[in-house]
Amino acid sequence: MATAPSSQASLLLQKQLKDLCKHPVDGFSAGLVNEDNIFEWNVTIIGPPDTLYEGGFFNAIMSFPEDYPCNPPIVRFTSEMWHPNVYSDGKVCVSILHPPGDDPNGYELATERWNPVHTCNLVVANCKD
Template sequence: MALRRIQKELVDLAKNPPLNASAQPVSDDDILHWKGALTAPDTSAYKGGTFQLTIEFPPDYPFKPPSIKFTTKIYHPNVDDDGTICIGLLKTEVWKPSTKIADVLIALVDLLQNPVPEDALQSSIAQVYNSDRPVFEKTVREWVKKYANSK
């Protein structure tokens, strides 16, 4: 079931790629292991940044969510130091089998636009986000320039 579903989603992604996001298998031999990329929207503090992801589909996908991590360092309240992402959509108790990887990619692009400090993995970053937005945005720009291939 998982392989057929993932192959169908791969075809759908090629036909209708989500805005500011892409994903594909790392190799033809392993359809469960993907790499992805997010390009931050121009209206985001992360603008100019391209962020790489690893995407691991479980054997029982779509009944369990994929595991997704940032491999690009990012200063974000919802992403911890090892790239783990806190987003409601990927939580096992919230995940729905009807959710597609394109939906997840769109949600991750939105997370770049709209951090959720009340669901933070990095409470110190959330505190800066909530209390001093100019400092938060300055730090984001510095990290984008340093780590996310900013122009």
């Protein structure tokens, strides 16, 4: 039997989305994919000036696990995107989006990986770079 999404995670995501709307991050916007699901956000990143992405609008979906913030969201671009940290299916691969703890492959320090004190703003900052 499937469990209901955590009310703690839901409340935290509602707060973080509200904060993003009140205090927008330059070059980034977010909203819900479906008004009934706080766990899936539609985001748009505007290509930063003086980069190869300048002037571009790049859409992505941020999918949050039911145990958020214990585990990170998954970020997947729905717009075509070429970047060394974006797989061909659009999934973003950066250390901050990897589960907390030691890297089973030994490439990343635990301090580089997700930590439950991280917020959506930190994810946004890492996906814009």
